[in-house]
Amino acid sequence: MRKFFLIAVPYAWLLALFLIPFFIVLKISLSDVALARPPYVPQFSWDDGIMAFLRDLDFENFVFLTEDSLYWKAYLSSVSIAGLSTILTLTIGYPLAYGMARAPEEWRATLMMLIILPFWTSFLIRVYAWMGILSQEGLLNQFLMWTGLISEPLMILNTPTAVYIGIVYTYLPFMVLPIYSALDRMDGSLIEAAEDLGCSRLSAFWLVTVPLSRNGIIAGCFLVFIPALGEFVIPSLLGGSGTLMIGKVLWEEFFSNRDWPVASAVAVILLLILVIPIVLFQRNQQDAEEAAK
Amino acid sequence: MNRFSWFNAVSLTFGFAFLYIPMIILVTYSFNESKLVTVWAGFSTKWYGELFRDQAFLDAAWVTLRVAVFSSTLATILGTMAAYVLIRAGRFTGRTLFSGMIYAPLVMPDVITGLALLLLFIGVGLDRGVLTVVLAHTTFAMCYVSVVVSSRLATFDQSLEEAALDLGCSPAQAFRLVTLPIIAPAVISGWLLAFTLSLDDLVIASFTTGPSATTLPIKIFSAVRLGVSPEINALSTIMIGIVTAGVITASVISKRNMVRQRREEQAAARAQ
Numbered sequence: 001m002r003k004f005f006l007i008a009v010p011y012a013w014l015l016a017l018f019l020i021p022f023f024i025v026l027k028i029s030l031s032d033v034a035l036a037r038p039p040y041v042p043q044f045s046w047d048d049g050i051m052a053f054l055r056d057l058d059f060e061n062f063v064f065l066t067e068d069s070l071y072w073k074a075y076l077s078s079v080s081i082a083g084l085s086t087i088l089t090l091t092i093g094y095p096l097a098y099g100m101a102r103a104p105e106e107w108r109a110t111l112m113m114l115i116i117l118p119f120w121t122s123f124l125i126r127v128y129a130w131m132g133i134l135s136q137e138g139l140l141n142q143f144l145m146w147t148g149l150i151s152e153p154l155m156i157l158n159t160p161t162a163v164y165i166g167i168v169y170t171y172l173p174f175m176v177l178p179i180y181s182a183l184d185r186m187d188g189s190l191i192e193a194a195e196d197l198g199c200s201r202l203s204a205f206w207l208v209t210v211p212l213s214r215n216g217i218i219a220g221c222f223l224v225f226i227p228a229l230g231e232f233v234i235p236s237l238l239g240g241s242g243t244l245m246i247g248k249v250l251w252e253e254f255f256s257n258r259d260w261p262v263a264s265a266v267a268v269i270l271l272l273i274l275v276i277p278i279v280l281f282q283r284n285q286q287d288a289e290e291a292a293k
Numbered sequence: 294m295n296r297f298s299w300f301n302a303v304s305l306t307f308g309f310a311f312l313y314i315p316m317i318i319l320v321t322y323s324f325n326e327s328k329l330v331t332v333w334a335g336f337s338t339k340w341y342g343e344l345f346r347d348q349a350f351l352d353a354a355w356v357t358l359r360v361a362v363f364s365s366t367l368a369t370i371l372g373t374m375a376a377y378v379l380i381r382a383g384r385f386t387g388r389t390l391f392s393g394m395i396y397a398p399l400v401m402p403d404v405i406t407g408l409a410l411l412l413l414f415i416g417v418g419l420d421r422g423v424l425t426v427v428l429a430h431t432t433f434a435m436c437y438v439s440v441v442v443s444s445r446l447a448t449f450d451q452s453l454e455e456a457a458l459d460l461g462c463s464p465a466q467a468f469r470l471v472t473l474p475i476i477a478p479a480v481i482s483g484w485l486l487a488f489t490l491s492l493d494d495l496v497i498a499s500f501t502t503g504p505s506a507t508t509l510p511i512k513i514f515s516a517v518r519l520g521v522s523p524e525i526n527a528l529s530t531i532m533i534g535i536v537t538a539g540v541i542t543a544s545v546i547s548k549r550n551m552v553r554q555r556r557e558e559q560a561a562a563r564a565q
Contacts, residue, residue, distance in 0.1 A: 017413070095308065122492070128529065
């Protein structure tokens with residue numbers, strides 16, 4: 001009885017507030033838009049039974065998404081922005097994690113705290129911090145003009161470049177932590193062995209260190225790529241109107257156009273795109289757990 | 294073996310400079326006299342004064358704090374229960390679905406979670422306000438809590454619980470007297486995580502709130518959309534200050550505990 005209660009409470013909560021809402025999204029994505037409150041007309045109801053439901057199934061909103069090039073472009077540019085920022089984050093995050101893992105023992109706790117601190121700081125504020133730096137009269141432009149590298153201020157804010165900077169900056173701890181923990185576990189004598197056997201420092205790094213930190217690299221990449229794909233705050237504050245990302249399109253479809261059925265259809269497709277990296281990520285985590293045993 | 298070369302020093306310096314320079318600039322310019330955030334015009338704390346006279350910000354801060362306290366407490370209770378079920382309940386019907394529902398919200402984009410919950414609240418006719426935001430935050434935060442707590446539950450020695458039961462404790466007593474003190478650090482960090490996530494959330498709150506309950510992130514977002522403002526810099530500085538103090542305190546406490554534990558272990562080793 002006690003066990004039943006223990007299972008039932010969180011189970012019921014998650015069913016009611018996590019799973020059922022997704023079916024509502026699915027249902028509304030198949031509805032028609034209307035000028036009413038709420039602004040949609042359901043295309044079917046459960047009372048008619050499952051056969052009537054299947055007969056009346058209407059993919060109009062999804063067809064609309066394929067016809068309007070805005071949505072295609074938004075999905076593609078989300079994937080490419082998330083992908084490229086993941087690579088950039090890895091490029092900056094790997095040396096940082098490597099430096100931390102090789103730092104003297106007594107520094108490590110402090111370095112770890114310095115990596116975790118931004119993670120507890122408001123996401124919104126960290127994105128906002130870049131607005132003042134990247135704007136036309138911002139500090140970066142002032143600095144570059146002072147050094148004489150440029151004579152006219154560069155347009156950085158409200159371009160995709162600013163979005164890349166924002167994503168790399170806010171998600172860097174997610175990349176550094178798994179790589180650091182993989183490098184920290186590594187047995188240092190393996191490098192010595194490789195060097196004794198005639199490897200140069202660089203080839204020992206490529207042949208020993210990188211493969212041994214592979215699981216950390218993969219975990220870090222997914223931890224950056226998955227949330228970056230559905231990101232809303234960064235493209236809307238730093239990206240300007242020219243940067244298309246699907247999270248922003250969904251938001252505008254919902255709040256500006258008040259087209260709930262299309263917003264729901266956008267959400268359903270975003271979810272389908274996300275399933276692939278999520279499944280791959282889970283498989284990687286399971287492999288890593290088994291390897292650790 | 295010490296492989297700390299100049300390359301490591303450079304990458305550490307560069308990496309931490311990248312992480313911290315934007316925040317240092319943000320804090321510095323909150324003390325700027327000028328309204329223009331990019332021009333330094335002398336030291337001043339007037340924006341802090343402006344901030345504390347702005348009733349809209351104070352109201353939003355109060356709403357945010359209430360939402361965060363309620364949702365993180367509820368999320369900690371539900372998340373700890375869920376973690377206990379995942380680790381200790383063994384097999385039961387629908388276990389796969391249950392663990393799926395625990396892990397899925399961790400990777401779900403906020404825009405989807407927010408939209409889905411809003412459509413639910415409208416479907417059941419719940420008025421949007423503080424209550425709906427609390428429900429929404431509890432739902433995603435409980436999953437984070439349960440991940441944190443279950444990793445602690447999975448590693449501790451179950452025979453301690455069994456011993457308590459053998460010695461005549463009821464299951465509830467065993468949980469209160471043995472399990473809870475052991476998992477307490479994880480439960481506390483789960484609560485802190487839930488609290489921070491709730492304070493920080495913009496997207497889910499925007500979807501699920503009504504006109505009566507504007508949270509701080511929503512207020513900040515609508516202000517910064519129009520551009521950089523020194524009041525927001527002042528607010529950010531206060532928030533960064535609180536977080537920094539909290540994180541440093543936590544790490545000092547955990548370091549002190551580690552030192553004490555090591556000393557006790559050494560003393561025990563000597564005694565043998």
